[in-house]
């Protein structure tokens with residue numbers, strides 16, 4: 484028997500390694516990718532080149548997809564005075580406003596998920612979001628009375644939608660909506676739709692953790708999405724092979740703030756008025772569209788293990804990372820298929 488270090492073995496190993504390297508470089512060469520700042524995050528779009536699809540055509544499609552993301556941001560950003568959402572939020576009691584079918588549908592869908600998630604996902608959380616944003620800026624925790632006052636405005640039942648007139652009004656003064664928990668998912672779905680309309684069959688759009696995988700990476704491989712370790716940015720603890728599905732991760736990875744020595748999430752429990760505790764570290768949801776995955780991921784950060792039941796009844800699967808003593812562990816739910824690989828069930832801090 485030849486030893487593993489025989490010249491023949493070494494030659495073979497070198498040839499295989501070189502072939503793999505050439506293949507990987509080819510793959511890279513055949514991929515058009517672009518990243519831009521949008522919606523307060525980095526949005527990356529990748530389109531693999533195929534026979535009949537050259538770089539110029541891919542560049543054109545990617546440009547149109549980014550245009551669509553910009554358009555969506557202009558409509559739904561609460562940070563823009565001129566957005567449709569900001570105008571809605573300016574409504575006084577008794578006033579109603581005619582809105583576009585697009586805005587109507589997204590608000591309607593959000594309200595539907597407030598019911599499905601027992602109030603954990605609720606776009607009327609905005610008065611609380613503002614209160615906690617002020618806390619972050621001033622370095623002073625909100626008073627209990629302020630939380631109580633903001634909570635009075637919260638509740639999807641305060642949104643009145645009239646489908647025949649396509650109008651919105653609020654049941655109380657001071658009600659305001661924030662589509663921050665769903666707009667990135669919506670923009671991602673819209674960007675994919677634009678790419679498809681141009682004739683792109685394979686692409687990936689990643690809006691800061693809200694990912695949709697259209698088609699496949701290559702003829703032989705689906706898209707592979709790696710989920711980062713919540714505390715070690717260079718480590719991936721879970722990988723998924725995905726085709727025509729969304730993968731959304733929400734959590735306290737980056738968007739948190741520290742006040743009086745405590746870590747506060749940007750996700751708020753609309754039932755208590757307080758940011759979600761540090762028990763649920765992150766939630767990853769796989770679903771057929773990014774909007775649904777986005778809403779469910781935010782809801783799971785509020786509900787934790789209890790929310791996994793909702794995932795079971797939806798067309799979705801999920802993995803949440805929860806605290807387990809001084810470690811973290813992964814819990815899964817839904818129709819978990821073989822393409823969902825968790826490398827570490829227990830994670831160290």
Ligand code: ADP
Pocket residue numbers: 603604605606608612661662663664665667691692732733734738749750751752753777780781785
């Ligand atoms: P990320 O921005 O990290 O992707 P999410 O999709 O979970 O996170 O959205 C968080 C944003 O959604 C917050 O910044 C806030 O604007 C809004 N939000 C916070 N809590 C809730 C909630 N319980 N339901 C709906 N939206 C929320």
Ligand code: MG
Pocket residue numbers: 663664665733776777778779780781
């Ligand atoms: Mg979300």
